Structures are given as structure tokens and as C-alpha cells.
Amino acid sequence: MIPSAAFSFDLGAADGRARAGLLRTPHGEVPTPAFMPVGTQATVKALSPRDLCEIGAGMILANTYHLYLRPGDERIARLGGLHAFMGWDGPILTDSGGFQVLSLAQRRAIDDDGVTFRSHVDGSEHRFTPEKAIAIQENLGADVIVCFDECAPANDYEYNVQALARTHAWAERCKAAHGRADQALFGIVQGGIFADLRARSARFLADLGFAGYAIGGLSVGESKQQMHEVLELLDGLLPPAQPRYLMGVGTPQDLVEGVARGVDMFDCVLPTRMARNGGVLTRTGRLNIRNARFADDPAPLEPGCTCYACANFSRAYLRHLNQANEILGHHLLTLHNLHLMLTVAQEIRAAVLAGRFEAYRQAFWERLRRSTS
């Protein structure tokens, strides 16, 4: 591990498996548990950096695959790196692109050295290797970067055995390639739903030693119970002194249940993608603003919510914006959904620090149950 004075993780408190920590990066501190809004193409869709500040975003995520293809990582480096490029002076994490080259790119061919694929933007051919994924992420200049990995279908054992061997070999190569002391490198634990593979992966990566551990390959079709079993297993195997980042998860419920199993960091496009389809996250469940019952509803999206959308606009207006396909509707619903995710993460942290996480968790689920009963 490249030592970096600019990067540290202090575990402030634990309450059962739940943890509250502080991640220090060259671009500021990230209190954990943390939900990271996703800015795939160097913008969290429909929000500006000042909107993100306002709702309390700490670290945000950007996507190696997308930015490599467009506008190009070398261009971003010439323009001063990702922080300057997108006008976000806070912490950024870039994923490795491993998931995207296998899910978004076209005509991909994977071998032990890397992945050849065609761009989903223009069909041009490209190749990612572990070294290339690190080089791109160094050009982008995020505070936290992630190893290149192969994410296999969660319930295919043979595939996962093969993919895990590659993922581990690539983790070694990523670690060797990692050169910037101002960037922390996270390993990625894979192994699908299989306890033996997940355990092997956690031990292998912990032995290699990383500044943090991403947990990949979950929330891709397995059941919540299967995901929870993997998280519980990993909580006992991953080094406690480093942050654990559950990739691509989730919802307010996922945050609560992930933290209950030792997770510190989360990211997911769900709150932002839902918003652009009229979906609203609330503490009592979901609603879709397209529903005709909101046409005359003067109430805010979520009574009691302090976000700009809830403080100033009715469901009736937000439904109108959605019906009329107005950009402001996407903006306001995104603002609300992310505000909720960030607020829930803050509440969880406060509960852990106060030693009352279980009470928070019970109240959280009780509120959901009451509203749907």
C-alpha cells in the first residue's frame, strides 16, 4: 500500500456491527456511513455542484469507463483533473470500469490480461487492462480509485471461480501499477453468493492490503437475504481498520441493513434514475409522481422534509412538471431523493455514535411497516 498522509480512515465508534468513521482525503473529510451520489459522466444528473453541497453530499462517484470514452481521461487531465473539470472540490471516487465494460460495452472479449470491447457510444474498439484502468484513474485524479475486476453473475459458481482468479491477479497488478500518493486504492471483493469464494476473496485482498475494500457483485439479482449473508460473512473477514464500500446499493432500507452488517460506504444510481422517471423515495416508502391521484395534491413530496423541493413545491406541481416533461421536475425529484439518502446516512451515523443504532433501525422499519399496513 502506498502510504499517504492525505488519506486516512478513523473508526470513531461501533455499535454492534454498525460503524461510524471518518474518511480523510485530499479534498476533505467524509463522515461514514456515507451515501455517494453517482456522477457517471462527471455530473450527478440534473444537479449542479452547489446543489450537491446544499444537500450535504460528501464524496461523489464518477465512472472510469464513461469518462475514458467521453470526453477522454487525457483531456480531463489536461484540463486539471476531474475535480477542476466538473467544478467539484469535494472528494471523488472513481470505479474501475470493470463492471461497465462487461455490462454496457458491446462485443466484449475477456482474457487473463484484460478486456477488449467496443464503445457503446460510437462502436470504436478499446482495451482495458488492470494497468490501463489505473492509468485512466490517475489521469482522472479522484481521491479514491478502485481495482479493475471481473464481475460474474452472482449465482454461477464455476464462472465465479474463474472470475475470482482473474480479479485477484488483477488486484495484484493494480496495486503494483498504483503510483499516485494522493489517491487511495480500494480492492474489490468478488465471489457472487458463494461463502467459500467470498471468504477466499476477502482473505486474499486483505493479505495484499488496500486502503479500503469495495464489495462488488451484489444487488445484481440475488435476494436480499443472500446479500445480507455475504455482508455478514465479510464483516468478520475484512480488516476492521479500513472502510468497506458496498457497490451499487441502494435505497434507504439498504443503507440501514448494510450498516447493520458493517458497511461504511454506498453508491447507487437508483435515487437519481428513479427521480427522472417520476419515482420519489420517502421514509415511508415510494411514490410515483405520475400517479393521477397527485394531480390536485397540495402536499409536498414528503411532509416534514426540509429539501428545497419539499419546502417550495406541491406534488400537484411536480406531477405537472413530470407530465409536461420539464427539466425542473427531474431536478427537483433528484434533489429530494438524494437529500433523503444523505439525511438517512447522517441519521444512521448519529445513531451509531450515540450507541442507539438498533433503536434507530427498529423505528425505521416500524415507520415503513405502519405506512404500508
Added chain:
Amino acid sequence: MIPSAAFSFDLGAADGRARAGLLRTPHGEVPTPAFMPVGTQATVKALSPRDLCEIGAGMILANTYHLYLRPGDERIARLGGLHAFMGWDGPILTDSGGFQVLSLAQRRAIDDDGVTFRSHVDGSEHRFTPEKAIAIQENLGADVIVCFDECAPANDYEYNVQALARTHAWAERCKAAHGRADQALFGIVQGGIFADLRARSARFLADLGFAGYAIGGLSVGESKQQMHEVLELLDGLLPPAQPRYLMGVGTPQDLVEGVARGVDMFDCVLPTRMARNGGVLTRTGRLNIRNARFADDPAPLEPGCTCYACANFSRAYLRHLNQANEILGHHLLTLHNLHLMLTVAQEIRAAVLAGRFEAYRQAFWERLRRSTS
């Protein structure tokens, strides 16, 4: 004219034909000359009300035709009127829908009593009469409302003769139907490019007496010179004590040349529509952010501009957002274009108040000429 203590227009200064005034409305004062951002569907596309405040918007415009069809003027009235509905506490002007029923609606049939048309949204049949247009605008509750009119092709004399007779008859009916003392009613001068018809229209409407005079039927294909000749004619015929509002115009250049011919108020979708197509207005001309030459350009859209977009983002980033079809790109370009329009209007006003409008106008054109030579 219904007297209203809540509404007045004070002509603070004149400098040649150029005027600087103050329009007082129940929702605040509007310094003139004023550019009114267009919020067709109860939202200025891609901006929130707080964005509009930030860039100094005074009065904004909303559209009777669109809001009648969706979400419905009666619904908006039940929800407290347009100001409450859209979260905009400043002044609002609604147009009459006359232009839209003839340009946007389908299978329209016009007679002396009104217009029957089919909705462009769902094909349903509707009918607007002068009384209906006023009733809708009373439901919406804007500070300034406008007479229902027939807008004819600018260079068709016979058509304009007929349309003008209807427009005048409808102006009388609108004035008779106008009932809310907290709304000011503007007449609309029509007559195409024809001096005799424009003069007839100005005299007829001035005799009827309105709180202000909209100038319709321009910027629809005639030359700039033809538009200017109409404005110069009307400046000598319209009552000087009421504001003149040139509908659907324009650009920074149009503002300067309109004010030079006695116009006080302007609206246009151009700055917002252009923005969503990558078009940028500047003091030295236009640029399109899609152009490949901006791909590596670290400069702001317009050096020296103080808007949020120019203060924080490069042309390279804004081009990337446009290429990636990101909402934030539409937002930031819209913010910049409207900021420029509002700033130019403020500068013109200051110049008129200081008695140096001609110097401002000369400098404005000289800057444009230098940049394109």
C-alpha cells in the same frame, strides 16, 4: 380601465426615444426596460425560481394556451393560482393564447366569435373566445394579462385587415370581461408590416385605454428594418404613460434596438431554447458549444461574465455535458443566456437613467463589430 392601486407605471426617464420606467405590480416592482424569461408551462425551462432570483429576473411570462390544456387553469386556481403553483412570488405576465391557438394547435377554425382548435397534447377539441381567454387568465392570476387577438402573417395585407377588425372587436370584449382589480390588462397592437393598419390599431387601442400595450405580430419573418419602422411609428402613436411590450423578441441586439424605439418590455424563448441546443449568447456574438474547437477550451463561456456557469465551468466541460446530453448542460447554458439578457436590460436602463443611452448603444454595436471583423 379598471383602476388598480396595486398597478402603476412610472416613467422615470427618457433619453431620445429610449425610456426607463418602473412597473409596480401586486407581486413587486419591475424596472424597465425589462426582459421577461419565458416559463411556458409554469417553469422557465431548466431553471428553478431561486435560479431566476439569482440572475435578477423581474417579471416572467407564462402561457395561457399551454396551462389551460395542462394542468388546467381551474386546477391552478384551486391550488392557489399560478404564483403559488410554480413557487414564483415575483410578477408574472400571461399572454392570451391567441398566438398559440393559431400556431401550435391543430385543425383550428377561426370565426368572429373565437377560435375552435384541437389540443397539440391529446387532440381534444376546445374553443377560445375573448371572454374565455380572460376567464382563464383570471384563474391563473398573473399580474399582467393580455387581450385575445388574431395574429396574421406580417406581410399579407388583406388578411391583416380582417384580423385587425377581429383583434379590435375582441379587445373591446376582453376589456369588458376583465374583472380582477389586481390584474392589469394589456391591449395588443396588430397590423403586420403595414403602417396604416398599425396606426389604426394603435389609435383604436389607445382610445379604448389599457394599462399597457403589447406589440404583436413582429419577429415572425419580416426584416429587422420592417420591424424597426413599425416600432418607430408606434412610438409616436401609443400613449407615453403606459408600458409598451414587444412580444416574442429577442436577442441582446433586439433589446438595444427596441429600447431605441420606445419599447419597455420584451420576452422571447430564444435565449432558453438556444441554450438547450448548445447555443450561447455573448456580448460579442453567439457560439455553439457543440463545436469541436471547444473540446479543450478552459475558458468560461464568456470571459468576464459573473454568472454561476461562467464563474465555475469551462467551455470544455460544458461541451462535454452537451455531447453527453446531460441536463446540467441545459441548466448552465440557460442560466448564462438569461443572465446576459437580464444584465443587458439592466445596463440599458442605467444608461437611459444616466442620459447616455446612445453612447451605450454605439459601444454595444462596436463590440459586436470588432469581434466579427
